[in-house]
Amino acid sequence: xxxxxxxxxEPGALLGGxxxxxxxERGGIAAAPPGTRLGAYRIVRELGRGGMGVVHLAExxxxxxxxQVALKCLAEHGSASELFRRERQILxxxxxxxxxxxxxxxxxxxxxxxxxxEWVEGERIDRHCRRHALPLDARLRLWLGVAEAVQFxxxxxxxxxxxxxxxxxxxxxxxxxxxxxxxxxxxxDGDSPRAYSPGHASPEQLAGADVGTASDQYQLGLLLAGxxxxxxxxxxxxxxxxxAPAQPDPSPxxxxxxxxxxxxxxxxxELAAVLDRACAEDPAARYGSVAQLRADIERLLERRPVEALxxxxxxxxxxxxxxxxxxxxxxxxxxxxxxxLVLAFNARLAQQRDLAxxxxxxxxxxxxxxxxxxxxxxxxxxxxxxxxxxxxxxxxALARVGTRFADQPAIESELRRTLGTTYAGIGxxxxxxxQLDRAYALRRQLAPADDADAVGIVLQQAxxxxxxSDYAAAQHRLETLIGVLETGRxxxxxxxxxxxxxxxxxxxxxxxxxxxxALDADLTRSLQARRDDDALKLDHADxxxxxxxxxxxxxxxxxxxxxxxxxxxxRxxxxxxRRLRSLEGKARALRDxxxxxxxxxxxxxxxxxxxxxxxxxxxETLRNxxxxxxxxxQSGDRAAAIxxxxxxxxxxxxxxxxxxxxxxxxxxxxANELLASRRYADAETAFRALLEAERTARGAGDPGAWITxxxxxNAIGRQDRxxxxxxxxxxxxxxxxxxxxxxxxxxxxxxxxxxxxALGRRDAALDDARAAIASFEATVGPDHRRTVQAREWLASLxxxxxxx
Amino acid sequence: MTDITLLLAxxxxxxxxxxxxxxxxVYEDLKRIAxxxxxxxxxxxxxATQLVHEGYLRLARGGAEGIxxxxxxxxxxxxxxxxxxxxxxxxxxxxxxxxxxxxxxxxAHADAIAEEARGLIELDSALMRLEDDDPRCVRIVECxxxxxxxEQETADALELPLRTSQRLWLDAxxxxxxxxxxx
Numbered sequence: 001x002x003x004x005x006x007x008x009x010e011p012g013a014l015l016g017g018x019x020x021x022x023x024x025e026r027g028g029i030a031a032a033p034p035g036t037r038l039g040a041y042r043i044v045r046e047l048g049r050g051g052m053g054v055v056h057l058a059e060x061x062x063x064x065x066x067x068q069v070a071l072k073c074l075a076e077h078g079s080a081s082e083l084f085r086r087e088r089q090i091l092x093x094x095x096x097x098x099x100x101x102x103x104x105x106x107x108x109x110x111x112x113x114x115x116x117x118e119w120v121e122g123e124r125i126d127r128h129c130r131r132h133a134l135p136l137d138a139r140l141r142l143w144l145g146v147a148e149a150v151q152f153x154x155x156x157x158x159x160x161x162x163x164x165x166x167x168x169x170x171x172x173x174x175x176x177x178x179x180x181x182x183x184x185x186x187x188x189d190g191d192s193p194r195a196y197s198p199g200h201a202s203p204e205q206l207a208g209a210d211v212g213t214a215s216d217q218y219q220l221g222l223l224l225a226g227x228x229x230x231x232x233x234x235x236x237x238x239x240x241x242x243x244a245p246a247q248p249d250p251s252p253x254x255x256x257x258x259x260x261x262x263x264x265x266x267x268x269x270e271l272a273a274v275l276d277r278a279c280a281e282d283p284a285a286r287y288g289s290v291a292q293l294r295a296d297i298e299r300l301l302e303r304r305p306v307e308a309l310x311x312x313x314x315x316x317x318x319x320x321x322x323x324x325x326x327x328x329x330x331x332x333x334x335x336x337x338x339x340x341l342v343l344a345f346n347a348r349l350a351q352q353r354d355l356a357x358x359x360x361x362x363x364x365x366x367x368x369x370x371x372x373x374x375x376x377x378x379x380x381x382x383x384x385x386x387x388x389x390x391x392x393x394x395x396x397a398l399a400r401v402g403t404r405f406a407d408q409p410a411i412e413s414e415l416r417r418t419l420g421t422t423y424a425g426i427g428x429x430x431x432x433x434x435q436l437d438r439a440y441a442l443r444r445q446l447a448p449a450d451d452a453d454a455v456g457i458v459l460q461q462a463x464x465x466x467x468x469s470d471y472a473a474a475q476h477r478l479e480t481l482i483g484v485l486e487t488g489r490x491x492x493x494x495x496x497x498x499x500x501x502x503x504x505x506x507x508x509x510x511x512x513x514x515x516x517x518a519l520d521a522d523l524t525r526s527l528q529a530r531r532d533d534d535a536l537k538l539d540h541a542d543x544x545x546x547x548x549x550x551x552x553x554x555x556x557x558x559x560x561x562x563x564x565x566x567x568x569x570x571r572x573x574x575x576x577x578r579r580l581r582s583l584e585g586k587a588r589a590l591r592d593x594x595x596x597x598x599x600x601x602x603x604x605x606x607x608x609x610x611x612x613x614x615x616x617x618x619x620e621t622l623r624n625x626x627x628x629x630x631x632x633x634q635s636g637d638r639a640a641a642i643x644x645x646x647x648x649x650x651x652x653x654x655x656x657x658x659x660x661x662x663x664x665x666x667x668x669x670x671a672n673e674l675l676a677s678r679r680y681a682d683a684e685t686a687f688r689a690l691l692e693a694e695r696t697a698r699g700a701g702d703p704g705a706w707i708t709x710x711x712x713x714n715a716i717g718r719q720d721r722x723x724x725x726x727x728x729x730x731x732x733x734x735x736x737x738x739x740x741x742x743x744x745x746x747x748x749x750x751x752x753x754x755x756x757x758a759l760g761r762r763d764a765a766l767d768d769a770r771a772a773i774a775s776f777e778a779t780v781g782p783d784h785r786r787t788v789q790a791r792e793w794l795a796s797l798x799x800x801x802x803x804x
Numbered sequence: 805m806t807d808i809t810l811l812l813a814x815x816x817x818x819x820x821x822x823x824x825x826x827x828x829x830v831y832e833d834l835k836r837i838a839x840x841x842x843x844x845x846x847x848x849x850x851x852a853t854q855l856v857h858e859g860y861l862r863l864a865r866g867g868a869e870g871i872x873x874x875x876x877x878x879x880x881x882x883x884x885x886x887x888x889x890x891x892x893x894x895x896x897x898x899x900x901x902x903x904x905x906x907x908x909x910x911x912a913h914a915d916a917i918a919e920e921a922r923g924l925i926e927l928d929s930a931l932m933r934l935e936d937d938d939p940r941c942v943r944i945v946e947c948x949x950x951x952x953x954x955e956q957e958t959a960d961a962l963e964l965p966l967r968t969s970q971r972l973w974l975d976a977x978x979x980x981x982x983x984x985x986x987x
Binding site: 004005006007008009011012013014015017018019020022023 | 888889892893896916917919920921922923924926927930945948949950952977980981984
């Protein structure tokens with residue numbers, strides 16, 4: 001016998017031997033053979049080996065009921081049997097449709113513990129989900145059943161401690177049943193409640209700390225993450241990489257989103273936030289109870305905002321958009337930015353609240369200021385006087401709240417960034433630049449140049465530059481940023497790619513198409529390995545579509561926008577704002593390609609969607625409506641275009657005031673359309689109103705007003721009132737500053753030439769015609785349609801002279 | 805886990821009882837890990853060495869600041885593994901002998917387990933005798949045999965020069981062989 005003992009002295013002999021394997025495989029528990037009696041039960045057969053022992057199918061040995069039970073045998077030496085009995089009674093009273101009830105239990109001599117519980121014939125919940133390829137909502141509802149059971153038990157001060165897919169079976173009725181309730185707790189003898197299944201344990205279980213209901217919540221979170229996995233590898237979906245069991249991922253809690261089943265991005269984000277919260281390392285950071293976690297998943301099912309994302313402003317807005325199109329309709333573009341600002345404040349304040357509860361009164365005061373004063377004032381559609389300027393409200397907010405956070409640069413940076421974005425949104429580009437620059441400087445005091453927030457600010461600055469047509473500034477900014485990101489990051493880093501897409505957009509808009517094309521090819525390579533519905537890949541596709549448009553490939557661009565819109569629809573839903581943007585690109589491409597009717601069709605669909613989402617008076621809807629009217633006008637349906645512009649003009653007058661750029665532009669479009677429809681009297685009225693509004697809003701020297709004056713003269717001249725028309729044109733052309741160096745001056749000269757001819761002043765008419773031709777040749781070239789038409793006019797003026 | 809942190813600090817300061825109690829705590833852990841590991845995943849990929857590492861990872865994750873020294877913990881775990889294996893060996897033999905005889909299949913596999921169990925119990929009594937003579941040798945054996953550590957890991961865990969550790973290992977094997985022959 002000593003030979004065996006000596007063999008064990010070889011390194012590896014003991015650990016690799018049969019005894020060690022037996023220890024690990026059975027935990028020291030032998031299977032009970034069929035026929036063995038335990039309490040009132042007789043073993044029928046072994047069902048399998050579970051986390052803490054062997055499970056048998058058994059039946060009542062006393063023949064009282066023909067009941068089959070799952071009988072679990074566990075070896076636990078020295079368990080407090082008194083405690084065990086008491087707990088068992090409580091558990092046996094735990095009756096819930098989603099809990100497999102504990103029926104009986106006992107201990108045998110030799111320390112063997114057994115439990116008899118309702119035998120559930122079913123399939124593991126995760127396998128059930130995958131085998132039936134259940135859609136997301138169905139999976140969530142199954143999980144809700146489990147959560148409800150856990151909540152029910154928590155109300156009775158019972159903790160499960162070992163919730164995992166293997167402990168939840170879906171029975172023949174499709175009902176999830178939670179097994180093994182309280183067994184783990186029974187095994188944790190008082191001060192060392194450490195029974196758990198590795199890979200499914202909460203951090204506090206791993207740490208051997210006190211385990212409460214928060215631990216069950218954590219495990220419910222892991223269970224949910226497992227149900228979201230699209231493949232069979234539930235472990236990998238829940239944790240990190242495939243790992244050897246004894247070397248678990250150091251953070252087994254991180255749900256792997258990329259392995260989840262297909263779902264809209266917003267749902268993905270919501271679920272990630274819910275799971276982040278439920279599976280927070282710190283039990284105190286989780287939901288207050290399983291009931292709250294359950295409520296959040298129910299909200300998610302009802303498409304209401306989840307608690308876990310509350311205060312993250314773009315999300316809150318997206319939810320309002322998704323859920324209540326009617327109430328969101330009163331939100332303007334500027335209002336949206338203001339709300340963003342408010343919500344950003346609120347998020348920050350929430351942090352403050354956590355840091356210092358003592359300051360609750362102050363927090364309430366700021367909250368009240370933000371929501372009552374700022375929000376109410378900043379939303380022009382929410383107040384009766386449209387003249388109350390959003391800008392003033394923002395300025396006031398900046399002065400007051402900015403100083404409040406002056407000693408907290410991180411918050412101040414965030415606020416200024418939001419303010420800058422808001423200013424950019426309302427066209428105050430200089431102020432936007434100032435705020436964004438300060439936001440950036442503040443952020444850089446705290447973080448390096450490749451910090452995510454700093455990068456975000458730079459991208460925002462570049463967007464502002466583009467809005468101001470300052471292509472050189474945008475390009476310089478983005479190239480510097482790319483330089484920073486390229487050191488120390490992979491070529492396929494998300495931030496780097498986002499910056500390069502922004503640069504591509506900049507180069508395109510700046511007309512540097514050769515460089516843009518090279519960058520485009522580069523980006524295509526970088527994004528090659530990504531999925532077709534990758535967010536950046538789709539952004540790139542849209543940007544490339546606009547490049548193609550500029551290169552004149554309208555047909556190709558239309559097809560690309562169409563494909564991108566389809567991918568976005570599959571990914572984020574038909575009404576996702578990015579999909580609508582892709583559709584806008586498609587409409588523009590169709591229009592550029594001369595396919596006006598198709599363009600109008602796309603725009604009509606877009607408008608219907610925006611109408612449903614935002615209502616008729618939202619700037620997004622109105623902008624879209626304008627595009628539709630342009631397409632209708634170009635496809636020859638002038639009456640439809642006039643109807644749209646007439647309706648929208650009334651809305652804009654009321655909402656934005658007569659002097660707003662958008663109101664003026666609609667009035668101009670309408671007047672022009674009336675002129676083109678030969679409704680000269682209506683056109684005259686429209687142009688007169690426009691001229692007055694322009695002069696009031698911008699002063700007499702406004703280039704827009706010159707063009708209006710010219711168009712008005714045209715409308716009057718067409719009504720056989722040449723003297724009036726001439727007066728207007730003389731006033732315009734005698735002013736050397738007016739239209740200087742612009743092709744419109746030549747057009748005005750042609751008009752005056754026609755007017756003079758109508759008045760019989762042929763020589764003066766000839767002079768103007770010749771001046772117009774010279775002016776056209778200088779500005780648009782000798783072969784331009786306008787130049788040719790002017791020459792034809794001159795020829796027709798000359799002809800009667802020669803025939804004289 | 806602060807318990808273990810504290811006990812380890814005391815053990816380091818030369819308190820043998822603290823060491824024993826720390827071993828006791830780690831033992832409980834290892835036992836639970838061994839059981840628990842059965843559930844979540846197949847046991848085929850698990851070996852006893854990984855069991856020890858899992859124990860260490862759990863401690864490290866639990867934020868036990870005292871366990872900065874992985875080697876020190878592994879020496880502790882090696883001792884705990886020895887107890888775990890020994891208790892399991894006793895359980896197996898008890899099942900085989902006593903009223904539980906019918907619970908166990910009398911197959912070749914079970915025989916192999918039983919034989920190893922008996923060998924381990926013998927080895928353990930030899931180790932107990934060696935302990936009186938030269939505790940350092942026993943620590944070395946525990947690291948090499950029960951925790952599956954390499955020569956270098958053993959030397960690190962016990963804070964010994966590699967050469968000394970190697971010498972003690974050879975010494976221990978020779979003396980244990982002699983003790984087993986005597987039995």
